[in-house]
Every structure is written in C-alpha cells, then in structure tokens.
Amino acid sequence: MITVEHLTKRYGDFTAVDDLSFEIQEGHVYGFLGPNGAGKSTTMNIMTGCLSPTEGSVRIYGHDIFQEPNQAKRLMGYLPEQPPLYMNETPEEYLRFVGEAKGLRGGALEEQIRGVVEQTRLQEVYHKPISALSKGYKQRVGIAQALLGDPKVVILDEPTVGLDPLQIIEIRELIHQLGRDRTVILSSHILSEIQTMCDQILIIARGKLVAFDTPEGLERALLAPSQITLTAEAGEDEVREILSQVEHVVQAELTPREDGAVSVRVKTDGDSIYDVSRAIFFAFARRNRALLEISLKKANLEDIFLELTEGAGQPAGPEAPDEMKEVDEA
Numbered sequence: 035m036i037t038v039e040h041l042t043k044r045y046g047d048f049t050a051v052d053d054l055s056f057e058i059q060e061g062h063v064y065g066f067l068g069p070n071g072a073g074k075s076t077t078m079n080i081m082t083g084c085l086s087p088t089e090g091s092v093r094i095y096g097h098d099i100f101q102e103p104n105q106a107k108r109l110m111g112y113l114p115e116q117p118p119l120y121m122n123e124t125p126e127e128y129l130r131f132v133g134e135a136k137g138l139r140g141g142a143l144e145e146q147i148r149g150v151v152e153q154t155r156l157q158e159v160y161h162k163p164i165s166a167l168s169k170g171y172k173q174r175v176g177i178a179q180a181l182l183g184d185p186k187v188v189i190l191d192e193p194t195v196g197l198d199p200l201q202i203i204e205i206r207e208l209i210h211q212l213g214r215d216r217t218v219i220l221s222s223h224i225l226s227e228i229q230t231m232c233d234q235i236l237i238i239a240r241g242k243l244v245a246f247d248t249p250e251g252l253e254r255a256l257l258a259p260s261q262i263t264l265t266a267e268a269g270e271d272e273v274r275e276i277l278s279q280v281e282h283v284v285q286a287e288l289t290p291r292e293d294g295a296v297s298v299r300v301k302t303d304g305d306s307i308y309d310v311s312r313a314i315f316f317a318f319a320r321r322n323r324a325l326l327e328i329s330l331k332k333a334n335l336e337d338i339f340l341e342l343t344e345g346a347g348q349p350a351g352p353e354a355p356d357e358m359k360e361v362d363e364a
C-alpha cells in the first residue's frame with residue numbers, strides 16, 4: 035500500500051536519506067527507530083509530500099506522492115515533529131480550518147470533527163485557546179487534525195517527545211486505538227517506545243535502513259552473536275589457548291582479577307549458545323582448570339539497536355545526552 039523506492043535526500047554534499055526502499059502493508063503499527071539525525075523526519079516529510087526527494091519515489095496505494103499529490107495526500111494524515119498549530123485559535127476553530135482545507139464541508143465536516151474530538155478526548159479543552167493547553171493536549175490537537183478526512187494511514191513524527199510520563203501513557207493508548215482500524219507509522223529515538231507501540235520496526239541509521247522486522251524477528255535474527263561470560267582459574271595465556279580450541283568462539287576479552295582468576299567475555303557465532311558454553315566447560319575441565327562461573331547473555335533488542343546504530347547519534351543540543359540516556363536505560 036505504501037511503496038518507497040530508492041529514496042535519497044541530499045543537502046549539498048550531505049546525504050540525510052540514503053537509498054531507502056521498503057513497503058508498508060495495511061493493518062500494522064510501524065515504528066521508525068533511530069538516533070537523532072538518522073533521517074526519520076526527512077523520510078516522513080518526503081513520504082507525506084512536504085519535501086521533495088533528490089532521488090526515488092513514494093507511492094501511496096499506487097498514487098505517486100508528487101505526480102498525484104491530491105489522491106495520495108487524501109489517504110494520509112500527518113503529525114509533523116512541530117505541528118503548525120495556531121496558538122490563538124481554539125481546537126474547535128483550528129480543526130474546522132484544517133477540515134475545510136482537506137475539503138470537508140457542512141454535515142460531513144461537523145461529524146468528522148465530533149468523531150476526532152471524541153477519539154482524542156479533547157472535549158474538555160475544546161473552547162480554550164491552544165496557547166493555554168498542556169503539551170499533551172496540544173499533541174492531541176495535532177493528532178486530531180491528522181485524523182480529519184478519515185485517512186487510511188496516519189504518520190506521526192515523534193508523537194510523545196516532550197510529554198510527561200502520564201501524557202506519554204495517554205498518547206500511547208491513543209496510538210494503540212488508532213492502530214485497530216488504520217495503519218500507523220510513527221517515529222522515535224527511544225527503543226522502549228517503539229517496542230511498546232509497534233509490531234513492525236524499521237531501524238534507520240545515517241539515512242540508511244539497517245533493519246526491518248517484527249520486534250521478535252529482530253531479536254531472533256540477531257541472536258546468534260551472543261555473549262558468554264566466564265571466570266576461569268587459569269593464567270591469561272592458558273585461557274586464550276583453551277578458548278582458541280573451541281569451535282564458534284570468535285572473540286574473547288580477558289580481564290585479570292585480583293585473586294588471580296581471569297574474567298572473560300566470549301562472543302560466539304554458533305547457532306546454539308548452549309552448545310558453545312558446554313564445549314567451553316569441557317575444554318577447561320579437560321585441562322583440569324576450574325570455571326568459577328559461567329553465564330549466558332542472549333542479545334536483546336536494545337543490544338541490536340545499539341550495535342546497528344553505533345556512532346550514528348548526533349548530539350543535537352543540550353537535551354541530546356538525556357534523550358539518548360533513555361535509550362540506554364530502555
């Protein structure tokens with residue numbers, strides 16, 4: 035239903051979006067996940083026809099976003115990163131203005147406004163100036179305008195950024211509801227957010243699509259290089275030698291301990307981390323060397339995200355370190 039082919043956006047010598055191709059199917063909640071500056075907003079702006087690409091195409095249900103913009107845009111609702119809200123207006127005035135701009139009139143307009151106000155629970159603030167609303171309510175007004183016209187696809191750029199924890203929960207619930215009867219595409223640089231809300235994840239780093247799968251699929255596909263940590267009662271050289279004889283051990287990082295033992299982080303490329311750990315256990319036993327501890331660590335989505343996007347984050351002002359910290363703690 036949405037086909038993105040070889041999308042590229044360059045600003046001078048800088049490539050913000052680099053040959054992105056993917057397909058979005060109906061009935062899922064998709065998450066664009068990537069660090070600040072990865073190219074998520076640029077991609078969304080191009081997909082919604084707000085920005086032209088340097089190369090590539092976007093088709094919405096077969097309609098090219100630049101050749102048939104009216105047909106394509108009618109099928110999409112968009113909440114940009116900074117929604118153009120008119121602060122002096124009330125949600126009522128603003129939604130009427132957006133609805134009319136989308137071609138709605140008379141009874142159909144009234145009915146649509148009533149529907150989106152109910153869905154986004156704006157009743158309480160309907161007649162207050164937008165400038166007086168909390169960030170959470172402003173965001174709901176932004177989502178309400180995206181829903182006008184009953185689009186099949188709703189695209190939300192960082193819908194929870196800047197909200198407090200309670201507001202985040204409310205917006206998540208709203209997105210969950212939206213996902214029941216339409217396709218939702220949202221972006222975030224926070225892994226836990228994408229994991230909670232989306233059933234399909236696209237990881238974007240340095241303008242490239244580096245992974246596209248379900249959360250479970252991503253974990254499964256990238257499980258193989260898992261880690262084993264162990265502590266052995268042996269000298270460093272001997273530990274190295276023993277491990278070099280174990281099949282599927284691809285890397286070993288040794289840290290000598292004060293008590294003379296050695297702690298080791300082992301990376302494997304084996305299908306079964308259990309088989310590799312068993313082989314390590316017997317390799318030490320054959321040499322009469324004790325393993326004081328051995329533990330297995332499977333990769334999780336956070337490891338995968340950090341590995342795929344390593345070094346791709348761009349500190350974007352004073353808030354960036356805290357925002358990235360959320361990824362670390364996810």
Ligand SMILES: Nc1ncnc2c1ncn2[C@@H]1O[C@H](COP(=O)(O)OP(=O)(O)OP(=O)(O)O)[C@@H](O)[C@H]1O
Binds near residue numbers: 070115
């Ligand atoms: N008009 C522009 N001129 C030059 N560079 C730009 C322009 N717009 C975006 N960029 C750069 O393109 C890259 C991608 O930006 P984009 O906003 O798409 O990233 P993002 O993944 O949405 O990140 P964020 O979460 O910080 O918004 C960034 O390095 C940004 O600085």
